[in-house]
Amino acid sequence: MTNPANVAPELRHDPEIGPALPDALAIAMRGVHRAVSELKRGTPVLITGVPGGAQGSSHGTLLVAAAETVGARGLAELAEGALSPPCLLLAPVRAAAVLQRPVKAGLAGAGQPGAEDGVAALRLPPALLQPAALRSLADPVAERLLPDAPELVAPPALGPAAIALAKLGRLLPALVAAPVREDVAERLGLLRVPAADVLSYPATAATTLVRVAEARVPLEDAQDARIVAFRAADGGIEHLAILVGEPEALAARGGAPLARAHSECFTGDLLGSLRCDCGPQLRGAIRRMAEEGSGVLLYLAQEGRGIGLVNKLRAYTLQDGGLDTLDANRALGYGADERGFLVAATMLGQLGIPRVRLLTNNPDKMAGLSACGIEVTERAAHHFAANGVNDKYLETKAERFGHLLD
Numbered sequence: 001m002t003n004p005a006n007v008a009p010e011l012r013h014d015p016e017i018g019p020a021l022p023d024a025l026a027i028a029m030r031g032v033h034r035a036v037s038e039l040k041r042g043t044p045v046l047i048t049g050v051p052g053g054a055q056g057s058s059h060g061t062l063l064v065a066a067a068e069t070v071g072a073r074g075l076a077e078l079a080e081g082a083l084s085p086p087c088l089l090l091a092p093v094r095a096a097a098v099l100q101r102p103v104k105a106g107l108a109g110a111g112q113p114g115a116e117d118g119v120a121a122l123r124l125p126p127a128l129l130q131p132a133a134l135r136s137l138a139d140p141v142a143e144r145l146l147p148d149a150p151e152l153v154a155p156p157a158l159g160p161a162a163i164a165l166a167k168l169g170r171l172l173p174a175l176v177a178a179p180v181r182e183d184v185a186e187r188l189g190l191l192r193v194p195a196a197d198v199l200s201y202p203a204t205a206a207t208t209l210v211r212v213a214e215a216r217v218p219l220e221d222a223q224d225a226r227i228v229a230f231r232a233a234d235g236g237i238e239h240l241a242i243l244v245g246e247p248e249a250l251a252a253r254g255g256a257p258l259a260r261a262h263s264e265c266f267t268g269d270l271l272g273s274l275r276c277d278c279g280p281q282l283r284g285a286i287r288r289m290a291e292e293g294s295g296v297l298l299y300l301a302q303e304g305r306g307i308g309l310v311n312k313l314r315a316y317t318l319q320d321g322g323l324d325t326l327d328a329n330r331a332l333g334y335g336a337d338e339r340g341f342l343v344a345a346t347m348l349g350q351l352g353i354p355r356v357r358l359l360t361n362n363p364d365k366m367a368g369l370s371a372c373g374i375e376v377t378e379r380a381a382h383h384f385a386a387n388g389v390n391d392k393y394l395e396t397k398a399e400r401f402g403h404l405l406d
């Protein structure tokens with residue numbers, strides 16, 4: 001079941017050939033994908049269109065480059081294409097850390113998707129317009145003494161879309177930005193991406209998932225298991241469903257199979273990291289489904305609660321410095337939890353499983369799946385004993401994320 005609000009009415013899925021994507025949607029997704037790639041390789045891009053403003057005019061276009069990746073060439077292009085001196089876009093919490101004083105949240109774009117806390121902008125003195133200084137401004141792990149103090153300026157209207165684009169690339173949400181000289185942008189062949197396409201990308205990718213492959217994979221803990229792979233229509237990130245027994249048959253009879261929406265954790269699931277409880281939760285869920293005879297585990301490509309593995313490693317370093325798991329995410333400029341539930345709901349819908357008993361301690365997962373059209377008939381608690389390393393992590397989940405303890 002998908003959230004009808006997020007599905008274009010003319011969009012239909014054919015399991016044989018994939019989704020029949022309207023051209024406009026396909027072009028929009030491709031454009032966002034390309035823009036993310038440009039940012040990751042340090043190339044500036046243009047974000048177009050102020051909501052309710054002068055669409056397509058140079059005032060409605062923002063030239064941006066990711067602070068984390070931009071090098072000398074990218075900065076030279078940015079300087080050449082900028083109509084006025086560039087500023088640095090940051091999450092307000094990161095700006096406050098740089099300035100060492102409180103910064104009011106919601107300076108621009110508060111309430112827009114992808115920018116829940118708004119955006120702050122810092123004026124960049126010339127000494128800070130170089131790659132190492134920008135990385136240091138962007139990254140709390142790479143902080144060092146700066147030669148010149150930046151100051152707050154009014155953020156551009158397209159700031160939230162710029163931050164959202166960096167987050168899609170799992171980059172630090174920090175971008176050098178300036179209004180653009182259209183003639184220079186044209187000459188440099190810089191890519192343009194509409195802000196609206198960036199902001200709607202997560203919902204579009206989630207609702208255009210298709211089943212692309214499936215195989216029987218007997219597991220140590222569940223002999224009768226299959227893996228079904230799902231891929232977004234733009235060829236983006238892939239998600240897996242691990243089916244134990246025949247949960248679809250149970251669902252077809254009106255039953256609610258055991259289900260778990262498990263976010264990928266490379267360190268915990270694969271390496272047995274003691275910092276979290278993901279490994280025991282993954283294997284424990286599969287064991288429980290095997291004991292019961294059936295169940296479905298959605299293995300979601302949402303590493304680090306949606307901030308990606310690289311940022312999760314940064315968050316771990318911040319946690320070693322004293323922050324908890326929630327504040328570490330925030331210090332990086334990310335939200336405490338960046339995951340959405342539309343992907344999981346779409347997968348369940350396509351598997352023909354509209355109602356589930358959900359293995360989780362996280363009330364947000366139940367509410368999120370319900371909001372996307374999946375009926376959660378019951379919560380099945382999913383606790384594992386602390387291991388001496390993850391004790392504080394589990395405490396934080398209970399105290400600050402509201403995870404249920406029973």
Ligand SMILES: Nc1nc2c(ncn2[C@@H]2O[C@H](COP(=O)(O)OP(=O)(O)OP(=O)(O)O)[C@@H](O)[C@H]2O)c(=O)[nH]1
Binds near residue numbers: 275278307361397
């Ligand atoms: N950012 C960040 N992510 C973490 C940290 N520790 C674990 N994770 C990630 O958190 C996710 C764990 O998610 P889940 O176990 O599915 O969900 P949950 O919110 O704990 O809820 P449950 O269903 O009760 O387990 C994985 O993507 C991990 O990579 C951390 O310290 N920081």
Ligand SMILES: [Zn+2]
Binds near residue numbers: 267268269276277279
């Ligand atoms: Zn983990």
